[in-house]
Amino acid sequence: MTSEKRKKLLTLAVLAAALAACLVVDATLPSYHIAVKVISKASVYMLVAVSMNLLNGFTGLFSLGQAGFMLLGAYAYAVLTIPVAKRDSVYQYFDGGLLHFSLPEIFSFLGEDLGTLVGMLAALLVGGLLAALLAYLIGLPVLRLKSDYLAIATLGFAEILRTLFQWNGLGPITNGSNLLKSYPTFSRATSYVLLAGVLIFAVVLLINSTYGRAFKAIRDDEVAAEAMGINLSHHKRMSFVISSFFAGVGGGMMAMYMGTVAALPFRSSMTYEILLIVVIGGIGSITGSIIASFLYIFSSEWWLRGLDSGTFLGIHAPGLFKNGFRMAVFSVIIMVIVLFFRRGLMGDKELPDLLGRRPKKQKKEVAGK
Amino acid sequence: MSDPILRVENVTMQFGGVVAVDNLNLSIDPGQIVALIGPNGAGKTTAFNVITGVYQPTNGAVYFQGKKIIENHPQGKMKAQYKGQNAGAYSHVLSPTPDKITQLGMARTFQNIRLWKSQSVFDNVLIAMHCRRHSNVFSATFRLNRKEESAQRKRAQELLEIVGLADDRGELATSLPYGKQRRLEIARALATDPTLLLLDEPAAGMNPQETDDLTEFIAQIRWDFHISILLIEHHMDLVMGISDQIYVLDFGKLIARGTPEQIRNDQRVIDAYLGVAEDA
Incomplete structure (x- = not known):
């Protein structure tokens, strides 16, 4: 029992250290700094990756609809939080849009800051619930399929949803193929984390x-x-709905991170990115998904940037390090990881398992974070 | 005598043109151990799968604790193909999924062991109690069901002690030796709190010593858990040792039923299945 307790304490220590690191980043760096941006984006991806892992890794349902549910969450968030005064300019082609309220303003009786925060969280919740509702509805026919067939059906559904949201008929709500913008966002990385x-x-x-x-x-x-x-159908559907809820909330956070919402970024390639994170981290490991999201986003958005712009690790080679080279290197890294870690970085282990296994290594890990 | 706990009535299972089970009638009284024996391919496991809801019978009905739980009659294409008897006797369709039948109080083990591979011995038993839960997904997630959870854990530990696997509770289920995996499957089935236990070849692949232990074990759990048992088995020592009633199937047809003594001396059973000792 004492070792259980020690594992718990160490896990808490690691998490606290990670949070402290975020606070330090926020306090010392301006909000437009790349480090703040990548931490924010990685947080969004880790939430969506965990939601996908719940379905693919823990329930064994191979679904590729994540981007679709994120799209729904992102639109719900943006539509519900754009201030009324700015709706005319945002929905300029649709006479100011259909809705004439915004959640942060409805909650403004709580005070300006708190009201905005509550309104934003409420909008995220609505986005998640809409995604869950949709999952509930399509779950009945779709979850009768197995493995690859389920993946194809959910992938197709996500693409249909994306096209539908770009349709001008829904313009008064979705703004058609134009951007939704001017909604409130989190500016600090710690909020996302x-x-x-x-x-x-x-x-x-x-x-x-x-x-x-x-x-x-x-x-x-x-x-x-x-x-x-x-009861198989009941439990599968429950897992699908819960996973979609978190994907929807993640989509809302994605909207915050991006600052503007359009249907285009929520392509199937976004689902593949998340699937890649889940596989690299380890199918069936929450810790793995979290670590992999940070590694993936940090590498693709920040650490490997130099490969595209001429100078990497002090080597100046503009002839080789030009546009596109980053992705080539990145693909090789992913292949190496998949070859050497067949079951992902973590397999199906979680953080407490790591801390409990080798007593000597754990100190390093705490200190290293 | 009270109502039989399970009554299989005129059940026929036909796959295409093959009649796998032909008009089977079988009943189990409370507390009885009933064996279903017969040569390979006689339809024993098919009968099992009909009773537990895996297959929908082509014709016939199954009653559990006096209540009709399964019923079907030939429909569609099968109407013309049907080769069995009592074609007009049934008119309703009742086909619950296996999980519903387990919740009514029937639990089974599998001929080819089907434990949850990535789960520990303890979790295998614990998960089987999920079907008796009262908590919903919110109360379970936010730990508002502590009482139920700790009661389940305590019961799982008790079950492991009863089947003698308490020392292996943290092991991966599939890392256990074969005989222990069989016991774990029985423990897992008992965890669903059944009134009827269905064992599909529980002694398959066991050596004589293990089979003797298992025989004793099955006889004991009948009393400890107040359950009835239906078992399929090829080890005649086990079957003759503990069964109250034996049903013999051959090519889907019931060829004999009776006490072990009657079956042992039944000429048709000897011809079809038991054979004669060579020195006789």
Whole structure:
């Protein structure tokens, strides 16, 4: 039991250290600094990657609809938070749009700062709930499919949703193929990290509850799970709905990060990025998804930038290091990771497992973060 | 005598043109151990799958604790193809999924072991209690069901002690030796709190010593858990040792039923299945 307690304490210490690092970054660097940006983006990706892992890794349903649910969350967030005064200019081709309210303004009786925050969180929640509702509706026909077929169906659904949102008929709400902008956003990296962290904590609690155990049983052996009284369609749909909820909230946070919302970025390539993160981190490991999101976003957006712009690690070679070279190197790195870590960086291990296994290494890890 | 706990009535299972189970009638009284035996391909496992809801029978009905739980009659293309009897006797369709049947109080093990591979021994038993939960997904996620959770954990530990696997609770289920995996499957089935336990070849692949232990174990859990047991088995020592009733299937047809003594001396069973000792 004492080793259990020590594991818990060490885990808390690692998480606290990570949070402290974010606070330091926020306090010392301006909000437009690349470090703040990549931490924010990585936080969004880690939430969505965890939501995908819940479905693909823990329930064994291979779904590729994540970008679709994110799109819904992003639009819901933007539509509900654009200030009324700015709607005329945002919806200039649609006579100021259909909706004439915004959640931050509705909650303004709480005081300006708190009202805005509550309104933003409420908009994120609505985005998540809409995504969950849609998942509930399409779950019934789609979840009868298995493996690759389920992936194709959900992928197709996400693409349909993206096209639909660009349709001018929905313009008074979605602004057609024009941008949604001028809505409030988080400017500090810590806000993103905290919000994503709290939501991921809820997923971890779910996974370790009796329902989470049932999900894992379905993943391991459907026939046995059903024979032991686990209602397959009910549980699969539950997992799909919960996963989509978090993807929707993640989409809302994505809208905050991007500053403007359009349907175009929510292509299937976004789903593939997230799938890549889940696979690199380890299918069935929350910790893996978190680590992989940070590594992926940091590398692709920041650390490897030099490969595109002439100078990398002090080597000046404009002939070789030009546009596109970054992605070539990046692909090689991913291939190497997949070759040497067959089950992803973490396999199905979590942070406490790492801390408990080798007593000598744990100190390094705490100090290193 | 009280109502039988399970009654299989005129069940026929036809796949295309093949009649795998032909008009099977079978009943189990409370507390009985009933064995279903027969040569390979006789339709024993098919009968099992019909009772547990994996297959929908082509014709016939199944009653559990006096209530009709499964019923079907030939429909569609099968109407013309149907080769069995009692074609007009049933008119309703009742086909619950296996999980519903488990929740009614029937639990099974599998001929080819189907444990949850990535889960520990303890979790395998714990997960099986999920079907008896009262918490919903929110109360379970936010730990408002502590009482239920700790009761489940305590019960899982008890079950592991009863089947003698308490020392292996942290091991991966698939890392256990074969005999222990069989026991774990039984423990997992018992965790669903059944009134009828269905064992599909529980002694398959076991040596004589292990089979003897298992025989004793099955006889004991019948009393400890107040359950009835339906088992499929090829080890005649086990079957003859503990069964109250034996049903013999051959090519889908019931060829005999009776006590172990009657079955042992039944000429048709000897011809079809048991054979004669060579020195006789």
